[in-house]
Amino acid sequence: MLNSTLYILNSGFGDMLKQINIFFHLSDVYSFNPKVFIRQNNKRNTLKSHIFFDEIGFSSIIGPRPQTCVEEAASLSEISAEITEAYKFDASSYNNPGLEELVGGRDREIHPKLRALATQSNLCAEIVKRRDTTNRIALHVRRGDVAQINGDDFPSVFDIPAVAGRILHCRGLFHKETLCDELSYGNRRRFADTSTHLDTLNRLKEREGVDSHVLVSDGFTKISRQLVGMHPKLLLDSTLSVEALEAALVNELRPLMVGASQTVIGESNSTFYDTIFTALACRVVISQSAGFLMELSKLFELDIEFVTPELRPVLDPLSVDPD
Incomplete structure (x- = not known):
């Protein structure tokens, strides 16, 4: 052969x-x-x-x-x-x-x-050993190199006149109105905002009859390094460290931490494995960019349902039949 x-x-x-x-x-x-x-x-x-x-x-x-x-x-x-x-x-x-x-x-x-x-493999054996149906829902929030930060949401961190109406991204500073034209679809499709994640999480909790979840995310290391290294003039304090900016940007995920029994946030070897063990122990994984989690689930023959975050359409109350 x-x-x-x-x-x-x-x-x-x-x-x-x-x-x-x-x-x-x-x-x-x-x-x-x-x-x-x-x-x-x-x-x-x-x-x-x-x-x-x-x-x-x-x-x-x-x-x-x-x-x-x-x-x-x-x-x-x-x-x-x-x-x-x-x-x-x-x-x-x-x-x-x-x-x-x-x-x-x-x-x-x-x-x-x-x-x-x-x-x-050893990794499969370790994951199977750690599987615990007590935590039924894992919320995986992809940020990393696809993070889209609304500059207006962080007045204590950014120079608002410089970032007003703009989206901060690893690839630059974008106007909200032109983001879809200037940023590739491949990058945009891997991002879902916090409200979309929260809406999907609440629906899944209701469906599963649970009150808690686990939260995993690669966090804001990449965009923090990019901003501190390439765009310090956008910061109120141009001497702000990468670690300090990263900690500030985590506030974007605060609404998703409510009800979380465990959180794993960051990009390092240890958080990478913690993310795998935590997410693949659950029965349902909510993720806009499941990537390696979905592939590992299939490789290891784990019975996991993957759900893509999706906002429900807002209904016009005048169009709803009261009967």
């Missing part, structure tokens, strides 16, 4: 798992032995990729760097019966109808080989 290695595109862990999964499904179609190569300089994730994949039992599928460099490797979207030594997962490989047709929708399920490795 021919060997072929996939260059993983630097991205979040959930996305990387999807890349590997589709490559393994394609290996069934074209009968090759799949390996993946992960470059060392992945600055996207706090935890090093090799450590993460070792934790989930994937060390045996990580191969050495192929002789074909990534620039010369064929795009995965161009895969054919003539298998090459190395492929790369690039922008053209996302949502590619040709790839979807080849695997016949099987990529929506975890490849059996990957599931077999993952369910025997």
